[in-house]
Amino acid sequence: MIGSGASARSAGKPQGFILLATAVLPIMAIVSLIPVLPLLLGEFADVPSSDFLVPMALTIPALCVALFSPLAGWLSDRVGRKHLMVGALVLYAVFGILPWFLDNLFQIIAARFALGVVEAVIMTLATVLIGDYFAGERRERWIAAQIAAGSVAAIILIAIGGLLGELLGSRGPFLLYLLALPIALVAAIGLFEPEATASNAEDNAGAFPFRIVLPLSLVTFGIGIVFYTVTVQLGPILETSGPVSPAQIGLIGALCNLAVAAGSFAFHRGRQNARPTLLAIGLAVAGLGYAGVALVPSLFVLAAGAILVCFGSGLMLPNMLAWTMRSLPAPMRGRGMGLWTGSFFLAQFLAPLVLAAFTGLAGSLSLALIVYALAAAAGALAAFIKTRSGQRAAT
Numbered sequence: 001m002i003g004s005g006a007s008a009r010s011a012g013k014p015q016g017f018i019l020l021a022t023a024v025l026p027i028m029a030i031v032s033l034i035p036v037l038p039l040l041l042g043e044f045a046d047v048p049s050s051d052f053l054v055p056m057a058l059t060i061p062a063l064c065v066a067l068f069s070p071l072a073g074w075l076s077d078r079v080g081r082k083h084l085m086v087g088a089l090v091l092y093a094v095f096g097i098l099p100w101f102l103d104n105l106f107q108i109i110a111a112r113f114a115l116g117v118v119e120a121v122i123m124t125l126a127t128v129l130i131g132d133y134f135a136g137e138r139r140e141r142w143i144a145a146q147i148a149a150g151s152v153a154a155i156i157l158i159a160i161g162g163l164l165g166e167l168l169g170s171r172g173p174f175l176l177y178l179l180a181l182p183i184a185l186v187a188a189i190g191l192f193e194p195e196a197t198a199s200n201a202e203d204n205a206g207a208f209p210f211r212i213v214l215p216l217s218l219v220t221f222g223i224g225i226v227f228y229t230v231t232v233q234l235g236p237i238l239e240t241s242g243p244v245s246p247a248q249i250g251l252i253g254a255l256c257n258l259a260v261a262a263g264s265f266a267f268h269r270g271r272q273n274a275r276p277t278l279l280a281i282g283l284a285v286a287g288l289g290y291a292g293v294a295l296v297p298s299l300f301v302l303a304a305g306a307i308l309v310c311f312g313s314g315l316m317l318p319n320m321l322a323w324t325m326r327s328l329p330a331p332m333r334g335r336g337m338g339l340w341t342g343s344f345f346l347a348q349f350l351a352p353l354v355l356a357a358f359t360g361l362a363g364s365l366s367l368a369l370i371v372y373a374l375a376a377a378a379g380a381l382a383a384f385i386k387t388r389s390g391q392r393a394a395t
Contacts, residue, residue, distance in 0.1 A: 011133030023126035026119040035162035039170035064116025066346035073338020088121035089184035096177025132194035144268040148261035217343040224347025227313035256310040263314020280383035285312030287376030294369035
């Protein structure tokens with residue numbers, strides 16, 4: 001049971017910043033390796049199906065987070081948070097650095113799979129502990145900061161990964177995984193097991209609120225598809241306007257990440273209108289962005305549309321996270337956040353496949369993106385209707 005033997009400490013900025021640092025690590029697992037993907041493809045060109053297996057080595061941690069986050073959340077509810085987090089951080093460094101020493105592609109994939117399992121623990125607990133440590137406005141401020149920090153860190157980590165790849169070759173970015181060791185040390189010192197309360201034991205005897213959490217997780221999955229379609233497929237989307245240089249793609253990608261951070265900041269400012277209202281606004285903004293991307297084949301409009309999609313996503317993601325967290329009793333927070341995290345990372349893994357399927361059915365990328373615009377608009381309308389019905393019920 002969580003919290004047994006916990007001290008009655010109160011959390012502050014040190015704990016919040018430690019959790020922000022831990023939440024960046026799963027993001028680093030993919031983005032830091034993007035610059036060396038061509039080097040890895042060249043290195044393993046003689047391996048059968050390497051053009052499929054090498055990208056899979058990069059993305060398989062995301063699939064593992066999707067699959068194992070619910071289990072990680074359940075385990076944290078049973079055995080506690082702190083020691084599980086510290087152990088996962090140490091294993092993250094171990095499994096993360098392994099490819100530095102390996103020359104066999106299948107061994108590298110196995111190491112990346114193991115990395116993904118411990119990432120599921122880290123990502124889930126980074127969110128769960130924010131819910132354990134903070135409440136009300138402070139909690140939502142740290143939730144917004146977590147989303148924003150991940151987006152800004154992605155820009156920095158891609159640059160560092162490229163530099164290490166330039167200096168040390170295809171294995172250079174794997175050295176970044178050693179950063180988990182000092183973070184584990186700081187976490188061991190600065191984090192503490194959340195305090196158990198008398199009401200927690202009573203809550204734990206109740207049924208898990210699947211009726212609330214599953215719909216919220218499903219909506220989060222849809223938002224994840226909306227978000228990751230633009231971020232992962234940014235190059236092909238921009239190329240619908242004509243030839244685009246890697247520098248242009250990189251610059252627009254950086255602006256998209258900053259737009260996510262700006263959306264997260266806007267969530268914090270508008271938290272009094274959270275839940276369905278912010279969901280409706282975010283979907284409307286994302287739908288407008290997709291409409292521009294689909295209908296106007298101009299690089300400027302395509303870039304502006306992608307930035308709008310990312311801003312809307314940055315507004316929605318912390319909103320859905322806070323909404324789900326508020327719906328969970330403390331002893332079930334691990335399981336609930338595990339489901340939420342799994343839904344989001346499943347969307348990351350499936351987004352390219354979903355877009356490919358829609359593109360095949362529609363006949364072109366632009367027509368497929370119109371489907372996304374219409375789906376976002378329909379979702380915004382449904383959320384707006386829910387907002388209005390909630391207002392009428394309150395009067």
